[in-house]
């Protein structure tokens with residue numbers, strides 16, 4: 001955005017300097033100043049100081065992999081979404097009420113918002129000016145917001161969302177955000193698709209409370225995270241009132257609207273699980289989802305109590321070969337709901353959802369951990385042989401791969417094999433070194449220490465070292481950061497033996513084929529000789 005010098009100083013759209021000066025003049029000095037009656041001059045100085053201190057919130061939070069995501073200058077406390085759905089081809093109408101706290105004085109600040117049309121914006125009850133630039137929604141409060149102040153933004157918006165280009169998959173053209181298929185709508189946002197249906201601080205570092213009132217025509221159901229508190233019958237439509245108890249990252253919000261079949265399971269301990277099935281789902285897949293209570297029980301035995309107040313699955317009809325660990329209720333592409341993936345997504349409830357990445361470069365803390373927990377689920381549900389087969393297969397496939405460093409990835413490799421295949425092996429190396437008991441204690445206390453917060457890879461290495469009582473970095477750094485994966489001699493021998501056997505089988509096959517060919521050639525030669533006229 002190009003601003004003239006005075007406008008630029010005040011951070012206002014062109015021509016709005018007068019309004020800003022009037023607004024600033026009425027700003028009160030913050031509380032907590034020295035206990036002396038300020039002179040008129042001192043008061044004016046304080047006001048001027050505050051005006052000078054207020055500044056624009058940053059337009060991004062500087063994520064190394066998803067650089068446009070997030071914003072600076074404030075901390076969101078809660079999102080309350082009201083959304084009206086008619087059909088996948090008709091516009092959504094929505095209002096988002098966002099409560100936030102200013103981290104410094106704010107003359108303006110940004111939200112991430114991509115696609116839909118903004119109708120009105122109010123900040124603390126007063127109309128606010130806004131401008132849009134790509135995914136940045138820039139908001140100018142009528143007067144600067146003081147440092148530490150709580151404020152409320154209400155945004156009315158609408159339209160037909162058409163997704164956000166996914167910058168993280170190695171295949172082009174895949175979209176994230178608000179998606180639809182077969183007349184059903186689903187939100188699948190990782191890493192930055194939430195801005196497609198909700199103006200937000202679209203970065204995992206700013207977790208906030210979330211609630212929603214979703215209205216849809218009968219007979220459609222509208223599902224989101226947390227607990228369904230109430231269903232209001234409006235005649236032709238219904239409003240589903242949802243709220244989630246714990247803070248969540250924006251990419252962990254999901255919404256699903258469709259004519260779902262609802263399955264309620266009650267576990268032996270009395271806990272309820274709710275699955276929502278797209279009508280397009282095959283019966284065999286429902287069987288896998290029905291295993292969720294057992295999956296949770298096993299995960300709890302490894303990593304401590306399930307962290308949230310509700311649990312279930314959304315089995316969508318999206319043609320996506322992926323699933324997403326949306327908080328309390330993961331969402332699955334059609335065909336992705338297999339047992340190992342269901343275990344993986346629920347393991348994320350601890351690793352990713354309860355404890356979230358500080359930024360996307362810490363993705364190993366999500367995917368490496370969720371995948372290793374899914375392996376451990378197999379170990380407990382199916383036995384040590386099944387587990388050994390997985391670990392061996394992973395090591396074997398990574399042994400000669402170069403540069404698959406789970407601790408250092410790019411946007412295009414953050415959901416690739418370095419994180420999903422070599423990533424879990426890092427944890428296996430730790431477990432082999434410290435033993436099962438210490439390893440489990442490391443996972444549990446990690447979840448307790450960083451519950452509902454954020455952490456980075458360095459935090460984990462430090463934590464694991466403190467639980468082990470010695471520095472585990474010399475062991476784990478090569479697994480995380482070396483171009484070449486460290487060696488496991490026992491597996492190497494097994495691989496070599498397998499390779500030798502394979503080579504011997506091949507050589508035998510080749511020799512047999514050569515013998516057959518020679519025999520055939522001899523026969524043909526004999527036949528040809530028979531057909532030749534005999535001379536003389």
Ligand code: ARG
Pocket residue numbers: 166168169176190191322323324325344367415
């Ligand atoms: N976190 C998801 C999972 O583990 C992967 C989602 C990747 N998809 C994407 N569009 N970037 O299973």
Ligand code: ZN
Pocket residue numbers: 325344345348366367370
């Ligand atoms: Zn995952």
